[in-house]
Amino acid sequence: MVQANSGADIAVVGLGVMGRNLAANLADHGAVVAGYDLDADRRAAFAAAVPGAVPCAAPEDVLSVLKTPRVILMMVPAGPAVDALLAILLPGLAAGDVVIDGGNSHYDDTRRRARLTAESGIHFVGLGVSGGEEGARHGPALMAGGTVEGIERVAPLLRAIAARAGDGEPCFARIGPDGAGHFVKMIHNGIEYADMQLIAEGYHLLRHLGGFSYEQLADRFAAWNGGELASYLMEITADILRTSDPETGAPILEVIRDAAGQKGTGHWATTTAMQLGMPAPTIAEAVHARCLSALKDERVRAAAAFPAPPAPAVADPDAFAAGVGDALLCGRIAIYAQGFAVIAAGSRQFGWDVDLAAVASVWRGGCIIRARLVDRILDALRRAPDLPNLMFDPAITALLAEGEAGWRRTVGAAVAAGQPVPAMASALAYWDGYRSERLWANMIQAQRDFFGAHGYERTDRPGMAHTQWVR
């Protein structure tokens, strides 16, 4: 057995592709990494792939091969598996040890686990990890929630393995206490869902209304990726559009069934936004859009029963594509605005004191939603950390003003042709609603008071009022 304080620096429990890649990344940066997985093949793959690896035959064995205080990184599926593993580890842990949950756990679960471990002086760190397999191996974005002391203990390791932003800063930050890191990762995923949906709508409109070939589409997305729309998702979209199916030689998108899957973080982002009373309609629409797409068999039946209206011909494909580009950029602004507003609301609700600029800083590299716009957002938040909404920033307002006409034209053309654009349209409705001094909500208040005597606020004096409605 390895002697205490001459042992491994960190143990990774759960050696699926994310766990194994993080372990290899840690080893690249000089850490001695112990590892355990239920699956013997994964343990063997870990031992083979990670220099200096210390494979363990049982989860509790990691406790004795670690330097003290211990650092354990759990990379197991979110949900009951995390609680089960924690139950195994807890009896052998001591005050000062740090347990990191690097999965996509719900922030409420993280808050509960942080309370549980705090009773024994153990630091629980809820770590949002973004960047997929590649990111885990060569530089993820890392969003940590937990005690200052616990995170300080592991910060040197996490900083070392994190992606670097353009200015060389590591894409790692302590976001706040307990569930703050997982909360921010959840909103990251909500934005990810919404941006993927916007891009998917853009490709679909250009293909089916604009008549663009896959090759032309690939060129168009690659060109966008060289400008204001630059982002990781734009880059992989261009690559996807250029890819052929090795079996049939057909464009790969022609052989992929149009029914989207999901694992739940977009749904959590949506329900959390609703619980906080903070609008995030485009994130919600992206989740709904995946659900609707999954009703493939019903859609096939409905397509035969309810033909779409005849699509007006697109007279100028280049102008049409420019409008789609505007809708993508303005839509992207709206979804980041929604996401940051939900983070600010969560921070107020839970007393986390989240520094939104630190969130933007982490999202500059490594993560799935890294994008040129994130640099603009960071500038905006550095100029005015308390902006109520990102759309108030003058540089961002200028981008919206430039793209607004094209955004409207694109949504209008899609609606006229019966092409669904739920993300582009809901982002526009969010923007239009947000910038409307007077909305329809006076009618809603009147209706509520009419049928339920719920009362309403008047425009001419403070306090609640009620009307004796004539029925």
Ligand code: 6PG
């Ligand atoms: C990331 C991703 C990652 C994962 C999502 C996708 O930031 O690296 O968000 O966490 O790809 O879980 O989730 P869906 O399967 O729900 O699309």
